[in-house]
Each structure stands twice: as structure tokens, then as C-alpha cells.
Amino acid sequence: MTAEADARKAQGRYEGAIPLLKRALALYENVLGTNHPTVAKALSNLGVLHRERGDYAQAEQLHRRALAMREKALGPDHPVVASSLNDLSVLYRTKGDYARAESLAERALALREKALGPDHPDVAQSLATLAVLCGDKGDYARSESLHQRALAIREEALGGGHPDVALSLNDLAALYRAKRDYAQAELLSERALAIQENALPPDHPAVALALNNVAVLYGKRGDYARAEPMHQRALAIQRKVLAPDHPDVAQTFHFLASLYLDKGDYARAEGLSERALAIRKKALGPSHPDVAQSLSHLAALHIAQSRIDEAVATAGLATDIQDRNAAAVLATGSEDQKRSYMSTLVDQTHLAIALHIQHAPATLDAARLALTVLFRRKGRVLDAMTGNFASLRLSRDPGDGALIARLTSVYSQLAAEVSRGPQNAPPAQYRERLAALEQQREALEAEVGKRSASFRAEQKPVLLPDVQAAIPEGAALVEIAQYRPYHLRPDTRSGHWGAPRYVAYVLGPGGDPAFTDLGEAAPLEAAVDALRRALADHDLTHDPRPAARDLDRLLMDPVRKLLGDTRWVFLSLDGPLHLVPFGALVDEEGQYLVERYLFSYLTTGRDLLRFEDRKAASREPPLILANPAFDESSAPPAPEATHRGVRSIDMVTQRLLPLQGTTAEARTIAEFFPESRVLLGAHATEEAVKAVQGPLLLHLATHGFFLPEQPVPAALLTTPGHSPTLAELAALRQRENPLLRSGIALAGFNRRRSGSDDGVLTALETAGIDLHGTRLVVLSTCESGLGEATSGEGVYGLRRALTMAGSETQVMSLWQVDSGRTRELMQAYYQRLAGGAGRSQAMRDVQLAMRAEPSTAHPNLWASFIVSGDWRRMETQVRSPEAGKVAKGARGCACEQTGGEPHAHGAWLAALLGFLVAARRRRSPRA
Template sequence: MRLILMTATCLLIQLVLAQASYAQLSPASQQRINQLYQQLQQLEAQENYAAMLPVQNEILKIGQRELGDFTTEMAYEWNYLGNIYMALGQYSQAKAPILHALRVRRQQLGEDHRETGESYFNAALVLSNLGEYEKSEEYYIEALRIANKIVGPEDLDTLQIMNNLALLYARLSKYEEAKRLHNIVLKARTRVAGANSEHVGESLLNLGVVAQSLGEYDAAKDYYSRALAIFKAKLGDNHQYTLQVMNNMARVYYDLEDVDRALDLDRQVYAARVRAFGKDHIDVGESLNNLAYDLEYKEEYETAQDLYQQALDIFIKHLGENDAYVQMTMLNLAGIKQQLGEPEEALALAEKAVRIRRETLGEDHPLVAEALLGLGGLHLMAGRLDLAQQTIEKSYSVLHDTYGDNHPKNLAALFALCWIQMEREEWDDVLEMSDKIRRLVRTTAARLMAGLSPQEQLRLLKSDIHQDFAFTIAWQQMDNPAYVTASADWLINDKGMSQATLAARETLMRDTGDAESKALGQQLLDIRRQLASAVLTTPKGDQAEAQRKKVDQLTEQESEITRRLSLKVGQSIELERWIELDDVRDALARDETLITWIRFQPVDFEKAKKTSISHLLPARYLAWIIPPAGQGEIQLVDLGLAEEIDASIEKARAEITAAGKKDGTINKQGEPEAEKKLRAALEAVTKQVWLPVAEHIRPDTKRLNLSPDGALWLVPWAALPLEGDRYLIEEYAFRLLISGRELVEETREPSQNRPLVFANPTFDLTPQKVIDAIKAIFRDFKFDPNANRGLVSQTAIRKVPTLPNTELEAEAISPSLEKIVGKPPTKYMRQYALESVVKRVHQPRMLVLSTHGYFLPDQQAKTSDHVAGVGNSRSASLIAADGKPIENPLLRCGLLLAGCNQPPSGGDDGVLTGLEIVGLDLRGTELVVLSACETGVGKVQIGEGIAGLRQAFQLAGAHSVVATLWQVPDRDSAVLMRDFFEQMAEDQTPADALRAAQLQRIESRRERYGAAHPYFWAAWTFTGKSGSK
């Protein structure tokens, strides 16, 4: 997708200025130069920039001969030559003349001259396109300073420089800064040029691009629509800017997987470009390429093939076969031909693309490597394994030499080699390669995430196609102990990675308290942005070596600043460290066992190897039973189809919550009968997810560490029925873990600060009373009406009822909290149970939040039965099955606090999202208790939000979290929480205290009612570190 970026320089204007400056030339030279200028004017009017080069070079020769090289007149000519090269897109060639003009003007005219400012601007533009972003930013800022001084901050040229600086920030993924500058430019242009000017249209277009990059699709569509209205009114329906906005809008719809609307817009743009330029124009070729891409998505391969071919013919005619866009189209067409069963034609095209790139770029260029990878994929699908291996190994060699070991561009080549090994049934090699890939995935995701936009972060995490491959192989090799052990290692390191990496930016900025640390933190984020941009961009032409050096330099800087910042904040801020399985097993006590599950979709290898896509089978659950070191082998168990297990869990959950209603089975039939009915539903879950695992647990096991996945997070593990009318909690002590990594990760010493309790929030508090309450607590509080809300998910949260009994619960547990910590708790209740107060907590020893929690419906990506595979570069889907954009899961869970029923337009909205929770300072917080009622908006099936909320508190620094799976009657909640804290006050660990409180409820209800229905006691779960006595 090409974006029109209007620049402040105009070749014709420069030409007129230069022409007026040659009075000192000889008459013959003046006459010749005037003739040459006339030629330039004609050629520029025809946009024949290539023909302008020899004309301009002749002018330069005349000027150099008679004037020398360091005059202001010659600076014009060098600047003009650079602009011709830029018009041709030849930025490498433009660099030298543009920088020479800048040197001359600085020397002859000084730093504050208008023409010097123009040269700074042009130099910044060239360097930006060459990836030299730091220098480009420096030059844009200097150009902006000069323009502000000479013509003022609201001159259109000044605003153009600021516009381009914002474009640079967007390229560096500094989207918030880009958005801020674009908005400044938009407001100023509106004042200076008018709300319906082309300048305003450009600003709206650029804001649309930023919004699209951030995944803010509604905002992007709004900006594009407004820009489109301006360009249509000012320039007409067929102007290139009008059509470019429509083209961008089509790409928004494509990202949203509304391909029919994208196709409709692309067809309109194509028709308009044909009307404006005829069928034989490069812009028409771009439209044909977009149409082909749309139709390829819709699997209309024959039509897509025809359109790709038409586009290719146009590109070859106008750009020549040596253009990268031409070769990319060749490779697209090759993929289509493979899909249509034309392997020989596909192979010929791919080989041609490789040959051309080799001839133009050299053997060892990364673009050659990418073409070789596509060619190798075709060989692989055709069963030519030796050729495939030879080709892909060459691709990997170039990529590795260019980018180094830990680079995401290596992943596709390694994956393809792994596939070849699988085809040959070289299982030892497959295992070694898969292990290498899983480690590389973690390293690259952790290192790049902070430098990407939210949308790019999600796309990177969801594009890990090797994960399904790796666990499919492990599933098929269940009888091979080496695969069982290695896959357990992969799972321990994969689990929880997405939330941890998505939250890295928030925890980093939270941990940088003093000025020096903040400066280091911001420097680290800037370097990571540059690193992500450099790593994920394929270098042009001869820039490969320069980019490799840049990546190496940034990597070294990133490592050094990470080390310094870790020392400053007192803990490691590295995310990419791989935890070895042996360390996890060593951390298990002799009476412990770790059980970890995965919900995944196996790859259908028989179908996948025939095409360039990986066909997926229905999802399944697998379980690994991991004993302590020296206490037996790891076992892998296939639990069966996820759909059947998920249905059983949902049925059991529905039975539990229905039983507790006023007209439920407990009130209607009595607790003993209701318990029997529930046991029948829970026994189905036990048979599916527990009994196949239990037979592999050692008899001397007393403690379980359970790491669920998918809907297993919704299982009331404590209430799984065993023989003899007993429950799992009566047989084992257990805790839940996000990942087995938690068993070996460092834990900060417990804080000695007061415990904090939030209870009974006034949900209907008006916005003004929210402000008054905050001011009563924080004298320095300043309300910002323009502040963004807490980035709560796009799905609305309904109004919630009050929780008056939570205040009684808070009072009941206060004595025990004081006994545990040695200090009385600080309580924030009613109108003071505010989001703003929670956000300012500082390392409390314990934090109790008695309020509603929300978990929005799980988002599952909109997919068919296949995803991108070897030789196919289609991006991962970021659209949910309901057609809405996939969101950061930490935005889809959270807590509701005072004022949430009447949120203001900005500031404290009473909705504390998981992403905001990550930013809380809970380092050293031993325990967070969410004594909350679930207000799930819609149907929660997979459990991502449940797990996400708990993990958010752990990422913020909390050692452990106690939370509930369903709404519990206030009285029963208060009693259990009282017993829980009393047990802790008697020196029990938090995990053991919760179990003791639950066992006490079971015993009490059995004595009193002859039954102990899990509805009253099994909702509470303990996640995280068990704590110490």
C-alpha cells in the first residue's frame, strides 16, 4: 500500500529560483542553460523524471566548470538533482547531492537561512526513506526551528515540516507522538487554510494512517471519510489523492476482513484510475494487484491469477523486471498457480524472480533470500525434498548472515526446514529444530513487543504458526519420551507470554520512579521502537549491510540500557529468558506434581503439504504430568476434543450458578438433592480432564500445581468429585499457575506497608462527586477533562448493582489483616473506592478489592480450517468470529469501581482494566484478594479474561491472587473470607489458609445441612506463589 505524502518542495519552484541566479555565467553558458531549463520544464510537466537526469547533469557540469562547487547557485543545482532522484524513488542516489547542498548552504548562508532550512528538510526526507531515522529526526527538528524563526509556527511550510516529522514518528512506531503532532498540524491548517482545504485533507489522511496502524479502525474510517470528502470537492473524483484515500479505506476493510467492502472500494479505485490514466498505467497495476489480493482471500484463484498477470504486465512495462514490486507480484502469481495445480508454471515464475533479484541485488541480499524461501516452499509442496532443502538452506544462510541468530525473519526458513525433516521422518532433527524455533519465538516476541503498535503486537503473537505444528508433532510422538519432555519445556515457556509481553511497556514505565530511571526507561522504549522497525523491515537495494550494522548497534544499546535499568529498579526487566524444565522440576518438593494443559488445533499434515496453507483439525486438549526431579518420567495425555470438554464445563458451570438462584435447586429441592445433581454434571468434567491425568500421579503426591488452558480456567477444581462423596480439595492441596515458570521466577521480599481494602463502591456516583472524593484524598489532584478513558474494551459494560455487604466483610477481616501485617488496614469504601485511588497504591503488603469484576466474551479469531503455512505470507487474523477487531486481552477484563455507572467523558471512569492493573505498583504485595462478583458481559467460554485478570495483578508484582469464578452470596463470602484471613493470622500460607477455610465450610455445611454444595465454597481459587509461613 502506497501512501501519498505531500512534500513542501516543488521541482518547478526550485527551477525558477535557480534560473534567476546565473548572471555571472558566460553568455554562451547562459544561453545553453536556458535551453536546458526549458527542457526540464517540459519533462517535469510530463513526469518524465528519468529523462531529466542527463539534462540536470549537463547543467551541473557547466556550473562546476565556471562557478566551482561551493556556491549558493550550485547548491540549488545539487538540491534539484537530489529532488529528481527522490521523484524517481532513488533515495540512495539522492543522498549525496542533497547532503552536499546542505553543507554548502550551511557554510555560505548560515544555519538560520531559509534555504538552509529547505536543505535540512530535504536531507531529513531522504534519510527517512533510507532508514537513517535518528539523523532524519535531527534534521526535521532543525528545519522546524528555522521555519519557526523565519516564517512563524503557522506558516504552511512550517506545518509541512511538522507533518513530515509526525510521519517519521509513525514510521518509528511512536504513534502517540505522531498523533499529537498531526493534531497540532490539523488545527493550525484549519485556521490558516480553512477546514475544507487540501492541507486539512492531507492531515486527515495521515491521522487515518496512524489510527489504522493502532488498530483504531473506526477512527481511521472517520478520518479517511472526511479526507475523501475534501479531496472529492477540491480535486474531483478521479484525482490521485482522492483515489489514494479510497485505496487506504479499502485496506482498512481488508484488515477488518470485510473483504467484500474492500473489494467494492478497490473496484471503484480501479475504474477511476482507468478513466483517468487508461489501462496502461502503474497506478492501475497497483489497483489490479489489490483486487487480486482481495480475490485470493476469497479463494477465487482463477480470477486472482488473471488480475495478478495483468498487474505484472503493467509493472514490467513501466518499472522493468528489476523492480522489487515486479518480483513480489511474480511470487504472488506463483503462489496462485500452485493453488490452481499448475506447479511447473509456479516454479518457473518463482525461479525467474530469484534470478532477477540475484542479478540486480547480488547473491547475499535478504530480498533474494525471501524469494528463495518462496521457491523452496514450491519445491517442498511438489515433493522435491532435496531441492527444497538446498534452496531453503541457502535462504536461511543469507538471512542468518544478514540479521544474526535471534531474528524473526529466520523463523520462516527454520520452519520450512523443520517441515522437510518431518517429511523424511527424521524425528530427532525435527525435535532439535522445533526446540530452536520455540526458543527463538520467545526471544523475538519479548525483544520486539515494546517497539510495536498494539495491532502489530497482536499480529506478531498470533502469527506463530509453528506452535500448532510443534504441539501436533508432540501429540503424534506421545510415546517418544524426548518429545514429551521437550514439549513440556515449550509449553512452560509459551504460556502467559502474550500477556507478559503486551504488558511490558506498562511495567517498564511504572518501575522507573526517579528522573534518571525514567530517562533510561524512555530511552529503552525509543531504542526498542527503532529496533522493531529495523528488524521487521526488509532493506532496499544496497542497504542490507547498513541495516545489519544498525540492528547490531541497537541490540547492543538495548542490552546495555536494560542492564543499567535493571540495576536501578532492583530487579530484572528481561522477558526473553528461557526457563529450563530441569529447573522447574528441581523447584518441586517431593510431594508435589505440576500438571499443565494446552488447548490447541492440530495441523492436518496430509492436506497441508499439498498446498501453501496449513489445514487445521478441530481443537484438542493435552495434559503433561510433571513430577519432581528424580521422581519418575513426564507423562503426556490426550484428553480429547476441546468442543466436548468445553461443553461439559459450560454445563457444569450453568448448573452451579442456576442452583444458587432464588428458584434454583438448592431452595426448591434442598441442598443434598441439589448437590447430587451437580455432582452428576461435575463427574463428566472429572472423567474428561481429571481421571486420565490422575492415573499418572504418584501415590505420595499431596500438593498439585495446576496450569490450565482455555476453558479449564473455568473449572471449579476444588469441587471435582472423587469416590466416596469426596471432592478434590479434600484429597489434595493445590494452587493454579499461569505457567510452570512461576515455580522458579524470582519473588520480591514482602512489603511492610499497610494493607489496603476497597469495598462497597458507590457505582452510581456522579462525575462531579467522583472529582470531589478524589480531591478529598489527594490535595494535589488536577482533573483533566481531555484525559483518555482507561482504554476499556470497545464492548459496552452494563450498569451494576451495589454490594453493601462487602463493607461488612471489610470490617470483619480488618482485625486479621492487622494481626498478619502488624499494621491496621487503610479502607476505602463507598464514594472513596475509586479507580484513581487504586491506581496510586504503592506496594501494600495485602490488597483486598471487594467489588464487581468484568470479563468480556472471549474473542476467537475468525478462521476457516486453515492458516498460513510454508510459502504463504498471509498475516494472522486479527478479527474475531463476530467481525470485531481482536483486542488486547488485558483490555477485556478488569474491575468496576465508584462512578462506573455514570462515567465522565474523561478521567476516572470507574473501570480499571487489566492493562491498567499491570501498571499498579504491587511489587512486594504478598496477596491480592478479589472478593468480587462476576458481571460477565456475554458468554465466557475459553477463560482468557479470567486468567488475564489474575495475571494482570501478578504482572504488577503481586505474589498471588485469590479470586472467584461465580457470584457468591454476600453472607457466605463474608464468612469464608473471615475464616481465610483468620487462618493466615494463625501463620498459614495463603494457599493453605484458603484450603482450610474451604474445608471448614464443607464440614460446617455437612453438619448443618447434610450436604456441602460447591456453590457456597468452591468459587474461590488461589493463583500464584503459595507464600511462606
């Protein structure tokens, strides 16, 4: 009976195989008892058949029984146990439960590799299972590596014509299709189809799968005449051998519906889309990712038919499902894995915005949907990582604290390796060290996510009314996002998507959201670059106003029409707009916007809810660190290598000069906080900063850096007799992580000792510091607000790291700053905080006073610092010391400079006093 059942299964005749296996199972149980390994094997085989026909509840019950029997009879580490684990993993992946599926797949792979060796076909099966999961979650690099390894094992062990080789080829083709590498995907799909048709019966389900894969790719290049009959043939096979409500049937309906949509045959497309949706809801459940896919497709179809209300409703259902699933996925995994998963939702985010902007600009529900999607998805990875760290920081379990400590230690080791470079080590050895540390980082971040998953998964979905209720009276939120327009008819190069554009939504504490399309991204981003260059130019005879006006005309002119009389603006930006100080823009009347608006910078409008829900209390007094002893070691400096092999060569060979003037800055600021600790010179160390536990304030006055990305040096990519592995290549790319290319210099920087206290505090290490409860971090350094600006996730640099570490508000600079003026700006900023001003308002007051004084009127001198995060007053009283003259000294981030005494800058401080008196007499937005 089992032989006949296996034969029918091989032919894809599942309905005929199931009764035979049930009879065999009953016979085995009567003869051998209910706990025999042969009974477990029959249960497992029966579970696979039920999964293949779409009966997932029955399949899970059978697989769990088989697993329990095998673990009891053979022990938990037996390779046969791994078979049950793999079966369950495939089942949970099919159901969309990626977290459980991945855990089981990892365990099965580890057992099989240990018991069977790395080249066994069963190992290939586990590799393929895990690879498909990684692809589903957007981790394409890891997925490709696993698929390639599975394919190599199968070709070597089974031969190039085996059906399992075709499975690997199909899986790889699907991955390349997801990456939009259609040419490579087509080659692999055609090869897989040829193998399946040669090795299997013509009506086998695997043949139908291969036919669909090839047909989809023909459709992508517009060859509908070849694609349609292949889909129809696949459907005929599935109708013959599968149940009518099998998910594979729904997938073929979906493929055909997509083809008809692209051809403009909307009636046929709609019928098939509806049938696919009905099957998926029934077979997979209402929250499965495939259900969201069908709903998104229906929304696109409704757009094409100008059925806008239905399109908005359907797209809303799809995004709700996607966001619920995202909450579960983002609760676990490393930062890279979270970012990869969110990348799989980018098209659907763009569709929600394009639905409103292009196709339903007058439909209020469409505007609400687009803005809700932005609230839920912008900065989502940053929120998830911050939440993971916070959950463990607040936990009373000693194991959670130990896990955080191990992770931060790996951050430090990785930063040290990148900072020092290979030195005298062979490139291959250096690659291996980096790869080992990178694997530890990934594993530890994933473990952090796993241990905090229960906290993160319970979060409520963000709703537009909740965000609106958190906007203070008299203020408005401006949410700016990049999106790509959706074209009804695809082209063979970009599919349905057009060139990137920007949109701005404006939301007040009451009323409906307003919007304006800001146009194509390219000219706007070119204007951003031009203004940033103009503002950073230290030649104060150069006027940045034309560039500031050009950007304002593209960006804020349209927004101003929506703001009306509002003068307090929360800015949630996107892409390189994060690197613009909006106060330095110039309006149509030639006025700097700092004179017109109070700007408060956010990562996302969702931040307004986070600030209302503040839980952590400060646990330490303020820490003020300044004038690090960069040459604190008595050892001679390391010789400059002719080749460091790392991007940080600029940092490694750089020697920094003392910042004597920052000592006076630190002591002046300490007068505002009587309980503060001040660390200077040799005491201003990296370890001192890493050791903090939620200080009320962290003020760092030193050199900062952000290094631009450069290609991996060829010397690190090639070693005689040794080619870098995929893991090593991935680790080398990690060297270009912007969190490793940005940071600050501390004591010992010029000596660059080995160990975790090497004088270089990178942003990656900063992310591991405990700043939960820290109300304000001030980086009185150069370029501390810079980083790699990404669409949807903010700035990867110190700004992001400090948020991940738990700090509420960050003050940082966007270009190199003048020494004496920075010191005086900081003194005036704290003076305003002591007077009760909010954290954003205090900076605006100071900048207005500088702007009013001729010697500091140039925006290069007053606009560099921005305040990001919580804008409100600090609830702890900041004491106002008696005004006194601040000692002069040199600081500046041109590290070669010896630094002269600053010119007389104190005049604008007097102007500040006059400004403050006048400010009391007029209405001004206050936090």
C-alpha cells in the same frame, strides 16, 4: 531536468529519474548553496526515488538532510517540514520500525492540520500514512477511520478519478482483506484498479500494486484462473520498471507462491517463496516482519510436503523474528494498541501449535517450539502493561509519577461517567464526554509506554529451559491453550483454519514436554458453563458432581495420564477455563480433585520466571477494609432514572445492605498482622484504597460485582440532528470494557456522589493503584474472580487489574458466597499462612477441612475461592493469634437480602485442627 525527472517518476521509471535528479541537485547546490529550501526539496525527491527502488540506507540519509535544512530555514512547525517527517515515516514503516514511523506520522499530521486546515490533500497523505501503520499493528478500527477520512478529502479535493483516490481505495481494500471482509475488499480493489489503469501508464508500479490486490482476493475465493494471470501481469510490470531485488517484486513472488500452495503446486510455490525470502532479507534486513511472513509461508509449504524437520526449523525462525518485533512494539502504545498488535500474531501462534499437534506429534522439537510460543505470547499484553506501570512506579523521575497520577485520574473519571450514566445530559453531550476521556486514556497509556520503553525493550526472550528450571521439584506445569487446526487446502469461508480446539502441555522440572489434544472447544466450553451453573447454585440439594465429572472427563482425564504421580500442579489456562475451580472437578473414582492435587493458578507458565525475579519491597503495613457505610452521605439518594443509557444501570439502581459481620472478620485478620490498619464504615472509602503504596497485604471485605455485557442503548446512538462520530462510537463501546463492568462497592455506594470517590472502585481504577510490593490481595467479596475470559490474555476483570497494579498473589471468588462461612474460611486461611503454609497450600488445607465436615461438604461452600499468582510462603512473619470464636453476622451478595444469622459453621474449624495434625503425618506438596 527536474521536470523530466518528475515525468519519469510519474511513469514509474525510477532508474531513469535518479540520474536527472542527482544532476539537478548538484546544480542547485552550486548556484543556491547547500542550505537552500530548493536544495532540500531536491534531496527529498531523490530520497523518495531511492526508497521506491529499495535503497533504504541512501533514502534515509537524503531525507534526514532535507529535514535538517527545512527545520533550520523554515522553522520546526512549517508544513514543508511535515513533508520530510512524512517521508521518513513511510521509510521507517517500510523498514518495520513502527515506533519511529508512528511518532513521525503523528507529528506530520498535527503540523499539516494546523497549517493547512483539515481538508487539504497533504493532510490526507499524512492520514493515509498513519492509517497504514495502524493497520500493520492490528489497530483496524483506527486505521479504517483514518483511511475513510483520507479518502473523503482526496475525492473532494482531487476528484474521484485521481490516482491518489485509488491509493486510498487500495489501502482500504488491504485493511478489509486483513479483517477477512473479502467482499468489501474486492469491490474497493476493483474500483482502484480501474482508476489506476485509466489515469496511469499501463506499466506504472501503482498499476502492478492494484493488480496484485485484486488478484489476491480472487484467489481467496478460489478463482485461481483469474488470479494467476493478474499476478503474472503485475510481475511483468515490476520487472520492467523496478530493480530485480525490490521488495514489491518479492511481494508478488509471495502472492504467487501462496496461490500455488493453495492449488497444490508445491514445486512452483517453493521456488517463488525462496526468491521472495532472499529479496526481503537483502532489501529489508533479517528481522523485518515481511521476512517472518516468508518464513511462515515456507513452513506451511514444508508441512504440505511432509518435510517436518524443515517446517519446524523454518517456523522457529519466523516466530523468533515475530517475538523480537513484538517486544519493540509492545514497549510503547496503549493497552488497546498492544492488544491489537498481538492479534496480528494469532494465526502464527495457531500454526506453531497445529504444526506439532496435527503434523508432527512425535517430533520433540515441534513440541518445544509450540510450548515456547505459548510461553512467549500468552498474557503478553498483561505483562507489557504491568511492566510499563512498574517501570514508572520505580522511577525516580517526578515526571513519571505525575504521568501515572494523570492516568489514574482519567481512569477514575471514565469509571464515574460510566457508573453515573448521562443522567440529565443530552445523549450527544454524554457521548462527547466519554469520547474525550477515552482519547485522554489512550494518549496517556501511550505516553506511559513511551516513557518506559527503554526498560521493556531490554527484556530477554523467554526460553523453555528457563521456565522448566523454575518449576519446583515434585510439581508440574500444565499449559492449556486454544488453537485452530491448519488445513493444507483452504476453503472459501474459513481459509486454512479449522474449528477451535484445546491442547494441554505438561512440563515437569526435568524431562521432555508431554501433550494431549483435548478436542474441540465447543463441547468443552459447554461443559464449563454447565459446571459453573451447578457450582453457583445455592440450592445445596442439587448435586454438582455429574457436571464436575463431565468436565473432568474431557479436561483432566487426559492430563492425569501425563501427570503420573505428580500431585502439585501449576495451571496456566485459556478462555473460559480461567473461571473453573479445578479442585471441584470429580475424577473417575468419584473423588474431588482438591483431595488429590494442590493447584496453583497462573496466567502463563512465564509467570514462574517473574516470581523468581521479584524486586519490589512492601512499603506500607497491611490495610484491611471492611463493612463500608454504603449510605454514608446524608443527602437523599439520587432518583432512579427511567433511562441511564449505560450497562451499569443494574449497579446504579442497586442498593446495598450493610455487611456488619465483616467488621469481626477485619478485626480477626488484623490480629495476624500487628502493624495493620483497619478501615471500617465511613472510613472504608475508595480514596483510601487508591492512596495505598505497596502495602504488604490488602484485604477487602465488601460486595463485588461483575456485570454482563449488553448492547449500547439505541437512545445513546441517535440524537436528532446529530450522528455520533467514530470516536464517540468507540467511546460508547468502551463502556462495555469488562474492566468497567467489574469492581467492588465501598463507602457511599448507595449515594453515588460525583467525583472520583463515588463508592464504586472499578477494575479499571484498580489497575492504577500502586500495589508493587504487595504480597497478597484478598477480595473477600462475591464474584471478584470473574471477568471476560479471552483466549491468550486471561480474565479481563479485577484479577487482571490487580496483576497490572503490581500485586503478587490474588485470592478471589468465582460465585456468590455465604457470609458466615466466608468469614470463617478467611480466618482459617490466615491461620494456615501464620503456620508457614504457602499461599496456595493454605487455601487447599482449608478447603479440605471444609470438605471433610458434612455441613460444609458441598463445593458451593468451599470451592469458590481460588489463589492466583505467587504460591509461595509470605516472607513476612504472619502472627498467629489465639483461636477464638468469630462473631456472627450477615453478608451475602444477594443485595436484596436482609441476611439472617448463619447456621453453626464452627464445626469444620475444629475439623481443620484435626486435619492439620494429620497433615503433618503424611507427605503433601508444599510451597
